Amino acid sequence: MDILLTAHNLQKNYGDYQAVRGVSLTLEAGRMLALMGPSGCGKSSLLLILGLLQPPDGGEYTSQGQNLLALDHRQQALFRQAFFGFVMQSCAMFSYSTVEENLEFPLIYAGMPRKQRQLRIAELLDSVNLSDKAQARSNLLSGGEQQRVAAARALVNRPKVLLADEPTGQLDSENTKRLMNYFRKACSEIALGAVIVTHDPSVADYCDVIYRLKDGQVVN
Numbered sequence: 001m002d003i004l005l006t007a008h009n010l011q012k013n014y015g016d017y018q019a020v021r022g023v024s025l026t027l028e029a030g031r032m033l034a035l036m037g038p039s040g041c042g043k044s045s046l047l048l049i050l051g052l053l054q055p056p057d058g059g060e061y062t063s064q065g066q067n068l069l070a071l072d073h074r075q076q077a078l079f080r081q082a083f084f085g086f087v088m089q090s091c092a093m094f095s096y097s098t099v100e101e102n103l104e105f106p107l108i109y110a111g112m113p114r115k116q117r118q119l120r121i122a123e124l125l126d127s128v129n130l131s132d133k134a135q136a137r138s139n140l141l142s143g144g145e146q147q148r149v150a151a152a153r154a155l156v157n158r159p160k161v162l163l164a165d166e167p168t169g170q171l172d173s174e175n176t177k178r179l180m181n182y183f184r185k186a187c188s189e190i191a192l193g194a195v196i197v198t199h200d201p202s203v204a205d206y207c208d209v210i211y212r213l214k215d216g217q218v219v220n
C-alpha cells in the first residue's frame, strides 16, 4: 500500500493552551480514516495542520519522503492545491454564483476543456443528489445542500487526499449514506485517501480506521 501522509508527534499550541499534543498518524492510499472525539479535543486544529493551513509547533510531517514542513509558503500552496481537497466546517463558496459555477471555477483554473467540465460537473452533481440545483444560487441553498456542493467541489480536481471536517454534520441519514458511498467510491476508483472528522458513528463505520482524540491526544 502507498502511504500518502505520515505525521509524527504533531503539536499545536494556542498561547499557553496545548490543543494538539503529540499526534502521530499514517494515511494510506485508498483508505478512509475517521477522526472522532469530543468538541474542543483538537480535531479541526489537527486537520488544519494536515492540510498545511496552519503550521504545527512541533513534530514531523512527510508525504512520500518529502518533508512538508520544510516547504516555503509558495511550495506549500502548490502542494496543497495539487494534493488536497477540503471540506471545512463552514463551507466557503462563492455565494452569488450558481452551484454549477462553484464546481466549474476550479476546473477552469485547472485548464479542463469545456465539454469535459460539463461531463464532470454532471457526474458530481448526480453523486451528491443535486442535479436539479445546478442553476441555483449557492446562498439560496439549504445548509445541507451547501454542504453537499462543498463535498462535490472538494473532489472536483481528483485530489490525492480528502480532508473533511464534519462533512455530514447537516445531512439527513439518506444523504449521509449517499455522500459516504461517494467518498468510498473515490477511494477505490482514484485511490483517494481521506481523513474525516465526525461525531457520527454511522460515518465512522464507512472508515477503515478510527482515531479517537481526547485533550489533543490519540487515545485508542
Ligand SMILES: Nc1ncnc2c1ncn2[C@@H]1O[C@H](COP(=O)(O)OP(=O)(O)OP(=O)(O)O)[C@@H](O)[C@H]1O
Pocket (backbone or CB within 6 Å): 014, 019, 037, 038, 039, 040, 041, 042, 043, 044, 045, 046
Ligand atoms: N485559533 C485559535 N486560537 C485559540 N484557540 C483556539 C484556536 N483554534 C482552536 N482553539 C482552541 O483549541 C481547542 C481545540 O479546537 P478545535 O477547533 O481543534 O476543536 P475540535 O475538536 O475541532 O472541536 P469541535 O468538535 O467543536 O469542532 C479548543 O479549545 C479551541 O477553543
Ligand SMILES: [Mg+2]
Pocket (backbone or CB within 6 Å): 043, 044, 045, 089, 165
Ligand atoms: Mg472542529
